Amino acid sequence: MDKLLNSSWFVKIIAFLLALMMYTVVSMETTQEATNRTFWTKMYKESETLQNIPIKPYFNEQNFVLTDLPASVDVTLSGSSRLITKAIKVDKNFEAYIDLTNKKPGDNRVKVQVNGLPDGVEAKVKPAYVNVTLHKKITKEIPVNVDLKNTKKLPEGYTAGDVDYTPKSVKVTGAEGMVNQISFISGYVDVGKANEAVRAKVPLRAYNQQGDLIDVKIDPAVADVKVPINKPQKTVPISIETKGQLEEGLKLVSITSSPKELTLTGTTSALNQYDAYKGISIDLSKIKKDTNVTVDVPVPDGIEAVSKKEVTVTVDVEEQNVTKTFSDVPLTLQGVNDKKKATFIDPAEGKVDVTVKGEKEALDSLKKTDLQGIVDVSKLEQGKYDVKIDWKNPADIDLTDAVQEASVEIQTETSSQ
Structure with a gap:
């Protein structure tokens, strides 16, 4: 026995057997613990499916546009109820995402991933892959x-x-x-x-x-x-009404307005009642000469607005009978010939000033040559005579201040011999 104990091989064998026995015991205990741990884990492990989880895409948004990305996926979380509750209701920072940061433009099939979950919670995504398109x-x-x-x-x-x-x-x-x-x-x-x-x-x-x-x-x-x-509008002419009368000696030539038309605004039915604007009246008794007067434009009944607030009315008048003087109107000798000559003594040179009266329009067109004063000496013999002037004035013209007689001297051919 002592020899066996002193043998190195014997001691090595005994040590090996002891080590093998201890490993077996430890191994049996680990397996049991693992079995127990698996049992309790299965006993408390849960899963919960979250629907319509939006997908967060990661890509170069400055240079690309992503299309065809599904709106959401379903994510099933597995783990202890405590950790799942923590992920869903406490942390709330997990997301489903796709990573396109290194992808090129075109169609891409990429995996949907989940991050932000606590350790011990696993995620399963449905669908696990999505097809998307990157555009420039x-x-x-x-x-x-x-x-x-x-x-x-x-x-x-x-x-x-x-x-x-x-x-x-x-x-x-x-x-x-x-x-x-x-x-x-x-x-x-x-x-x-x-x-x-x-x-x-x-x-x-x-x-x-x-x-x-x-x-x-x-x-x-x-x-x-x-x-x-x-709004409905209608443009109508201005019809100016008058009251009173011009003073004696004046005649109304014209009465006009600037502008000549006004635009009325109102309902269609109201506008249909107006063919002219008659809201302006001029008192002729106050007009003494040609006049420009600015008058207000009242808004008629049923009309909302008028295009002008005031207009200018021009009143032109003229004197009914005016006078006009023509200077140096030549008198005409009648009844003279080669054997009978006549010369004017008064007026000298046979010219007189003539003042006529009539309507302004007629006088404006009257010329000096239209006035003719005839001195008839056809029945007179040699000598000096005062002869009546026969004025041949145009119609509608009256002579108000004209010489009625002329002094002439008659000379005949016999008397000169």
Whole structure:
């Protein structure tokens, strides 16, 4: 026995057996603990499915536009109820996402991932993969157009004026293919039943040639619009009424206004009652000469407005009988010949001043040559005589101050011999 104990091989064998026995015991205990741990874990492990979780995409938004991304996915969380509750109701910072940061433009199939969950909670996403498309992003400036709707529903006689809006153009940003499809940017204003100017903030939309909406970003996205609504109007001539009479000796030549017409605004039925504007009256008894007078324009019954607040009325008058003097009117000798000569003694040189009276219009057209004073010496012999002047004046003209006689000297051929 002592020899065995002193043998190195014997001691090594005994040590190996002891080690093997201890490993077996420890291994049995670990397996049992693992079995127990698995049992309790299964006993308290739960799962909960969260529906309609939005997908957060990560990509270069400055250069690309993402399309075809599903709105949401369903996420099933597995783990202890305590941890699941912590993730859903306490932390609230988990998200479903896709990572496109290293993807190129075009169609991409990417895995939906989940982050922000506490340790011990696992996530299963349905669907696990989604198909999306990355597009090159561009920005383009496009003119804006604003159209009117329901113009036929305006009240009777009302019309819509020219639309005033701003901005006149916008910047459109989106996928290159979509932006290039845009045919026009437009907004619409409903003016149906409007009886006064319409002011509105109008959303702007992008449309293709077929009139389909294009999903792009528009900046600014709203236009400030003003649409004037024109009320029924009618333009009528001004008819000036008079009262009183001109003083004796004056005659009314004309009475006119500037402007000659006025535009009335009101309902259609009210406008139909007016063929002329008769709200202006002039008192002729106050007119002494040609006159320009500014008068107020009252608004007639049933009319909302008149285009002018005042007009200028011009009254032209003239004297019924005026006088006019012609100087140096030559007298005409009648009854002289080669054997009988006559010379004027008075008036000298046979010229006189003649004053005539008549209507101004007639006198304005009268000429000196129209006045003829005839001195008839045909029955006179040699000598000096006072001869009556026979004035041949035009019709409607009276001589008010004219020489009636002329002194002449007659010389005959016999007396001169």
